[in-house]
Amino acid sequence: MSDHQALVDALLMKSILGQELVDTKFHLFSGRSAHSRKVSQLQALSANDVVLTARSDFLAELLSRTAPPDATFVDFDSGSAFEDGMTLDDYGYASDSDLEDEEVEKASQTLTNDKKGNTSESDENDDDLLVVADGSCEVDSAVRDPIPASPPQAVMPITSSPIQHTVVNCRNILVRDTAFRTWKALLLYLYTNKIVFSPLKSQGQPRAHVEGPNPSTLWPCSPKSMYRLGCKVRLDSVRDKAFDAIRDSLNADNILQELSSSFTSKYPAILQMQVQVLIQHIASAPVIQNMPSLIRRIVDSQLPHGADIIIDLYQKFLLQCHPRALAPANAPTEKEPSPHPFGTFGAAAPVSGS
Secondary structure, X not given: OOHHHHHHHHHHHHHHOOOOOOOEEEEEEEEEEOOOOEEEEEEEEEEOHHHHHHHOHHHHHHHHOOOOOOOOEEEOOOOOOOOOOEEHHHHOOOOOXXXXXXXXXXXXXXXXXXXXXXXXXXXXXXXOOEEOOOOOEEOOHHHOOOOOOOOOHHHOOEOOOOOOOOOOOOEEEEEEEEEHHHHHHHHHHHHHOOOOEOOOHHHOOOHHHHHOOOOOOOOOEOHHHHHHHHHHOOOHHHHHHHHXXXXXXXXOOOHHHHHOOHHHHHOHHHHHHHHHHHHHXXXXXXXHHHHHHHHHHHHOOOOOXXXXXXXXXXXXXXXXXXXXXXXXXXXXXXXXXXXXXXXXXOOOOOOOOO
């Protein structure tokens, strides 16, 4: 029996015995306001601890309260100061693609209402879906009814109104630095081993095009957001899938934009991979046209990782064009000094006196 099947059987047994299937509810922000520079629109996701603890050592430590203190996870109640949102600086990832931009969303809804009449929600808005313990989902009836009388309270985004906790002995945890959409995809992965990634914004493809008509079985998230989360929760399998998705999304048109992003500056493995992709497209028209601009930004100290880009680019060119040049840097130096003028890579050769 596979580990995944064993988890399914354990949940089925809990259901048959009438035991509680929802042990933990995670509350996460789903919206971002550029005007107020805040994240807001808390929404909840439900999960069973059997799955969480079996699939993730990090979550097992978190739920057992044996993990070191982490300010990004907060026990949450109706009196929490975070119900009205928090600043993007406190959130820690202002460019998170999995946050819905409130201003853009409002403009889109206004345009949709002008075209379709009184439609209040897009059919492709799946942010009111909840992951429940058996892996199924509850769908907001507003998605199917274009003119709902009143939104169901169980799946409404949490605002400043008091939160109704309907699950007995359920622990409520606020995740301060991760988007609702990203955590939702993580839970689905823990339950099913399946994950779907949205295109990068730099690819210019609308996310709705990827989500398709059945969001209950296809919950895509940003690969960059999931890579960040995978590193945080020490889940190498999902981190590596996100890494591959990022690499597969790079091309001559967007490599310089992605290489200069703040996300890339935080992860050396991503930077090194992107430099390799840049070399593959180094003679392409978009790179030739825009490379001078990138260099100027580095020279003007606009990119905190600018020096790392130049060093890694130079090193890869050296390995590709002169593979023997760096050999002395890795060779033993006890017997005689390196004959190469650079010696150890990046260090200048000593200047002899005249």
